[in-house]
Amino acid sequence: MVSTVDYDAIILGAGITGLVSASVLKEQGCRRIIVIDEFDRLGGNHIDCSIGPYTFDIGSFIFQDDSPLLAHFPEMLSDYVPIDPSWGKLTPQGAVASYPLSIKEDILRSGLWGCARIGLSVLFSRFARAKIDNARDFARYWIGDYLLRRSGLESYMMRFFGVAAEKVDLDFAEKRMLWLKEHSSPKALLRHLTRHKSVVPTNRQLARPRSGYHDLYSIAAEKLRRQGVVFRLGCEIDLIRKAGPGFVVEAGDDRYVGKRIISTIPINRALASCRLGVDADLTSVTLISLFFSFSGRRGFDCSVLYNFSHDGCWKRLTVYSDFYGAIEGREYFGVEVIASQARDSIEFAEQDFRSHVSRNNLFAGDLTLEGSRLVPHAYPVYVNRAQEKVAAALAKLRAFGVESFGRQGGFDYQPTARVSTQNAEAQLRARA
Numbered sequence: 001m002v003s004t005v006d007y008d009a010i011i012l013g014a015g016i017t018g019l020v021s022a023s024v025l026k027e028q029g030c031r032r033i034i035v036i037d038e039f040d041r042l043g044g045n046h047i048d049c050s051i052g053p054y055t056f057d058i059g060s061f062i063f064q065d066d067s068p069l070l071a072h073f074p075e076m077l078s079d080y081v082p083i084d085p086s087w088g089k090l091t092p093q094g095a096v097a098s099y100p101l102s103i104k105e106d107i108l109r110s111g112l113w114g115c116a117r118i119g120l121s122v123l124f125s126r127f128a129r130a131k132i133d134n135a136r137d138f139a140r141y142w143i144g145d146y147l148l149r150r151s152g153l154e155s156y157m158m159r160f161f162g163v164a165a166e167k168v169d170l171d172f173a174e175k176r177m178l179w180l181k182e183h184s185s186p187k188a189l190l191r192h193l194t195r196h197k198s199v200v201p202t203n204r205q206l207a208r209p210r211s212g213y214h215d216l217y218s219i220a221a222e223k224l225r226r227q228g229v230v231f232r233l234g235c236e237i238d239l240i241r242k243a244g245p246g247f248v249v250e251a252g253d254d255r256y257v258g259k260r261i262i263s264t265i266p267i268n269r270a271l272a273s274c275r276l277g278v279d280a281d282l283t284s285v286t287l288i289s290l291f292f293s294f295s296g297r298r299g300f301d302c303s304v305l306y307n308f309s310h311d312g313c314w315k316r317l318t319v320y321s322d323f324y325g326a327i328e329g330r331e332y333f334g335v336e337v338i339a340s341q342a343r344d345s346i347e348f349a350e351q352d353f354r355s356h357v358s359r360n361n362l363f364a365g366d367l368t369l370e371g372s373r374l375v376p377h378a379y380p381v382y383v384n385r386a387q388e389k390v391a392a393a394l395a396k397l398r399a400f401g402v403e404s405f406g407r408q409g410g411f412d413y414q415p416t417a418r419v420s421t422q423n424a425e426a427q428l429r430a431r432a
């Protein structure tokens, strides 16, 4: 099919960035907009999997009712499930403690000599080390070598980045680990110690509806459709070429003509579609998600548990039955593992998880693997001065005429839908 419509904008990707971009462009007076995605459902990397009576997410997704996303699509609010999540970590000492740092487990339990070593190593890191070059240096600067190891943060960083922390660029560490700076400032430590309970969250925490993300984001898409936005899902893009003052997007037998291209798909996909070459250094993490059901004694109370111990390749688990209720007496949860940490093998990831939790006295009872999923492009990791390479790739696309931004489109670690919304608004408003 060759589109006879000359679109004002063609948006590639129907994730948060794509949906918000359509909404902002509408506000700016753009009349004819089409959103194209190779996935056959809305929401991009917000992926859920229904297996039997259970619905899992590929990771830990928690939203808030004051998200700017809801300013675009307020109709979605009533479909979220209000939740009361809590976060914890499994420490290298085998305890479940507060996430990300626990004054009691990480510091006080280290004893007098341990506390002295923590103090000395922080002083050394702050005043004697000259350079902060990478993610490891960054963490060391804030909490010192000794606490970095004792708290398990060093091991978690390896699990999160998929490569040793000293290989990860400083920009990425600053983006992903800002909390470290916030938690280890003298003011924050004093707040912890005096147990000042002044930080009561003013927003409500939310999870997706039971029926999944597609239903949730269909509410947003329906609103956009009523404003004239067209959606083409399950449509793989082959080629983007220039035609007169605009562009043609070729997808199978279909052709879409537009004046403007907004790309939110992985940056290398956009480069390849424009025949601009790809940059092999712009690598993203592939995630293995394992989905379990369980009955027995789980051994911890929090709904999200991070693995800070020195072994076990799993990174984080989320107990969805805490949000949606157990099913026939069984709890159910998802486990995230960076594929490269598990020899790119789902079987290895499962066996490793089972033996690790058993060694740590977690999930004593009947633990059944219900399914799994491999997610490429889960998040970008900055290695080998990626920032410069991203800037070069974005400049190439810009010179070709493609505006590329978002978590994949900007190769930008956007931790939340809130940040992705704000980024899309800022990008499009700046251009307007």
Ligand SMILES: Cc1cc2nc3c(=O)[nH]c(=O)nc-3n(C[C@H](O)[C@H](O)[C@H](O)COP(=O)(O)OP(=O)(O)OC[C@H]3O[C@@H](n4cnc5c(N)ncnc54)[C@H](O)[C@@H]3O)c2cc1C
Residues within 6 Å of the ligand: 012, 013, 014, 015, 016, 017, 018, 037, 038, 039, 043, 044, 045, 046, 058, 059, 060, 061, 062, 063, 264, 265, 266, 375, 376, 377, 378, 379, 405, 406, 407, 408, 409, 414, 415, 416, 417, 418, 419, 420
């Ligand atoms: C594991 C995980 C946990 C997260 N937790 C939270 C959370 O708790 N709260 C929160 O608000 N946000 C969370 N986020 C971040 C949030 O999801 C992102 O900020 C937001 O989804 C980015 O939207 P986007 O449209 O820019 O990109 P994406 O959703 O990544 O997708 C853009 C487009 O790129 C293409 N694409 C995406 N993935 C792939 C793929 N695997 N292969 C090929 N093409 C692909 C699709 O066409 C898609 O439409 C999490 C993300 C992940 C991956």
